[in-house]
Amino acid sequence: GENVEQHPSTLSVQEGDSAVIKCTYSDSASNYFPWYKQELGKGPQLIIDIRSNVGEKKDQRIAVTLNKTAKHFSLHITETQPEDSAVYFCAAINQAGTALIFGKGTTLSVSS
């Protein structure tokens, strides 16, 4: 069935270091891959997304890369700050094209 695998489940880094979160998806028809940040008690907030016609996208300290052949995509956060600490979710469109399938999340902790 449709599935999105996300790794690692937890990630601890020092302030200023880079953080990388990786996801793989099963449905080769997926063409849209958003990343969400969720803080405690809040809803997921879209931080960056990428479509299948692009291999990489950057927005300040955040970048996402996509490898359609291997069916995986990654989130890169550079120069991490304590306020980056949160749970990050990757997602891909479901087969029907009607909704998102989410990974199980990565808890990122940035210590100063």
Place this chain on the structure above:
Amino acid sequence: NAGVMQNPRHLVRRRGQEARLRCSPMKGHSHVYWYRQLPEEGLKFMVYLQKENIIDESGMPKERFSAEFPKEGPSILRIQQVVRGDSAAYFCASSPLGQADQPQHFGDGTRLSIL
């Protein structure tokens, strides 16, 4: 511009009662998605609605759960005869266009607790 508004933020029900969760999409958005999140899990799709229409309910349990998005007013997710396993955070998202490859904006959820 107000974001997606969900209420109540917290809801406590006893087993067998009914739970009603409300979602007002962002202004100009006519497409609403409901997701459920269990502790330390990702979000699971439940149902996708347009105004007055259910487009995809493949993720919603066939019994006890229903959803609507009337012409006027918020979208409602209704859970009848709640059981302990219904305890979760329920999130609503909205988008201006009816394609999942368009950004979905989420509310802050309703945390449902079943006693």
